[in-house]
Amino acid sequence: MNTHHRTIAHVRAYTVSGGGADYHDQGADHWIDDHIATPMSGYPGYADSRQSFGLNVLGTLMVEIEADDGTVGFAVSTGGELGAWIVEKHLVRFLEGARVSDIERIWDQMYRSTLFYGRRGIVLNTISALDLALYDLLGRLRQEPVYALLGGPVRDELTMYATGARPDVAKQLGFLGGKMPLHHGPADAEEGMEKNIALLAEMRERVGADFWLMYDCWMSLDVDYATRLAHRAHEYGLRWLEEALIPDDYWGYQQLRRNAPPGMLITTGEHEATRWGFRQLLEMGAADIIQPDVGWCGGITELLKISALADAHGAMVVPHGSSVYSYHFVLTRTNSPFSEFLMMHPSAEEIVPMFSPMLLGEPVPEDGRIRVPDTPGFGVEFNPEIPRERPFPH
Ligand SMILES: C[C@H](O)[C@H](O)CC(=O)C(=O)O
Numbered sequence: 001m002n003t004h005h006r007t008i009a010h011v012r013a014y015t016v017s018g019g020g021a022d023y024h025d026q027g028a029d030h031w032i033d034d035h036i037a038t039p040m041s042g043y044p045g046y047a048d049s050r051q052s053f054g055l056n057v058l059g060t061l062m063v064e065i066e067a068d069d070g071t072v073g074f075a076v077s078t079g080g081e082l083g084a085w086i087v088e089k090h091l092v093r094f095l096e097g098a099r100v101s102d103i104e105r106i107w108d109q110m111y112r113s114t115l116f117y118g119r120r121g122i123v124l125n126t127i128s129a130l131d132l133a134l135y136d137l138l139g140r141l142r143q144e145p146v147y148a149l150l151g152g153p154v155r156d157e158l159t160m161y162a163t164g165a166r167p168d169v170a171k172q173l174g175f176l177g178g179k180m181p182l183h184h185g186p187a188d189a190e191e192g193m194e195k196n197i198a199l200l201a202e203m204r205e206r207v208g209a210d211f212w213l214m215y216d217c218w219m220s221l222d223v224d225y226a227t228r229l230a231h232r233a234h235e236y237g238l239r240w241l242e243e244a245l246i247p248d249d250y251w252g253y254q255q256l257r258r259n260a261p262p263g264m265l266i267t268t269g270e271h272e273a274t275r276w277g278f279r280q281l282l283e284m285g286a287a288d289i290i291q292p293d294v295g296w297c298g299g300i301t302e303l304l305k306i307s308a309l310a311d312a313h314g315a316m317v318v319p320h321g322s323s324v325y326s327y328h329f330v331l332t333r334t335n336s337p338f339s340e341f342l343m344m345h346p347s348a349e350e351i352v353p354m355f356s357p358m359l360l361g362e363p364v365p366e367d368g369r370i371r372v373p374d375t376p377g378f379g380v381e382f383n384p385e386i387p388r389e390r391p392f393p394h
């Protein structure tokens, strides 16, 4: 039978805990939870660890979509039990019985039917996971990698920058640049500002003049602090200042971009969703690079629209993390010239696949570059040794 006529027989949603798509659910000594500046840093008791205010409460959502010939596509995102509930109690009705290739209609029905409680956050994470699983399934049915379904590659390999505590190690590993978490925000006053600058100065000293250095502020600053940080950091060649403000403050981002020193890029968007959220950022001229997470912004179906909008506004799209789900997309877009690799090694000194140990077959950078294999779908398998639960079977 032509794959065009294959229908969806079953949808199943599972929870998986410990790392994986909820990459903040890591042990105590991991760099990713080491006194990082956040929007909660001003509250005593919540400044030292993001887990202290519940960043890891959701856990991983894994969805499987099975076609009527038994072929199974799957994907993971952040969403855990709440996401599984949304899939099995609500969204499954738009998938089971539908044609696998009716991806646009399925997306639109999932989005419109959840508007009364959705629009972004966990509902969009869940829609994203289902959309990614559909692309994975379609690729497996057609025996093509997802990048081929998206129009084919515009480059042979991906050039990667690394996010982690050790940009100096990232340089030795061949990455294009290193993005560090910011450790101090307004709550740590001028002393914190000096520490932020001192760390940047130390890393500049270690990596030399040409290597890109960036700061990820994870929504922790205000316009005044971010502007002062940008100007102080300019002296040390900071390439971009990321997610300085809370995602709802479009006006603040617009102001910050105007305030930024020449040549320093303002980036944001990992906590933004849908074409409408990104339209707001783009029309307001609020960012040089937008950073949608394909597992959170609405999946590949929505990222295609977000990317086209960004292209028309002259903005680059450098998706946030998400491993293979981003790689297949980035490979096909001229306005996504490089990609992020999140260093999941506890001290960011070695390369560990981003969704390890949950996914098998994840490509990793070699000398700072990734060749995306042409295995069907997203080219990864769920590790059968990782326990998972199906909390709401329908
Ligand atoms: C390092 C950041 O605080 C965050 O954990 C990851 C992120 O925002 C990014 O990779 O970008």
Ligand SMILES: [Mg+2]
Pocket (backbone or CB within 6 Å): 216, 218, 242, 243, 270, 320
């Ligand atoms: Mg970030």
